[in-house]
Amino acid sequence: MTTLFCLREEKFTKRIGCVMILLCCMLGSIHSLYAQDKEKADEYVRQQEQAKKAALMRELDSGVYYMDNGDYKRADKIFRHVLNTVKSVPSDLTYYFGKNSFYMQQYKQSIDWLNKYIQLKGTNGQYSQDAILWKQRAEAEFLKEKSTQAEKVQEVLSMDYNIDCGPTGKVVCPACKGDHVIIHRGAFGNEYKTCPYCNEQGILTCEEYNLLIRGKLQPKTANR
């Protein structure tokens, strides 16, 4: 009787073992199927994003075309649409939108975006010299306008957007202009302080730069 029971128990254990192995195999194949599907889905999302970006860049080009042909209103509409659709604003768009804003007689907005381009590209960017010229014109018009107190429509300012700093992802710190030193001019002579925002080379990461222009970058050192 005991022997019979033992034999039965052994059979039962073997059966359980088989079922467990089968279950493990099933789970394994479900898992690998799931992983394959996820990879495909990720690839699909990547392709969709690339296609969306390419379409936006084409739209941006058409905006430049309209601007160059004097249809500033149409260009403005296109640039605004791109601004509100991209995840982070391409640096060339800061130049185009700044220049077109001049033509739209939105001088403060023009100065703001051209400044952004100059901050991002320094004096060596493709449009740096033009950006400096357009900014000077916008500043002159802005001063005239200020004296006449003209009513203006709500302007679109760059601090509300996330700016793409380009492939290096680095920007010369606008707080110290890359010197890593801030000079406070006082009655008893100048005071020199280490810039609390950038690294020793006077450089900010793109993330830090975007925070700084919104006044949200925390100083690294306690500078008093």
Ligand SMILES: [Zn+2]
């Ligand atoms: Zn700095």
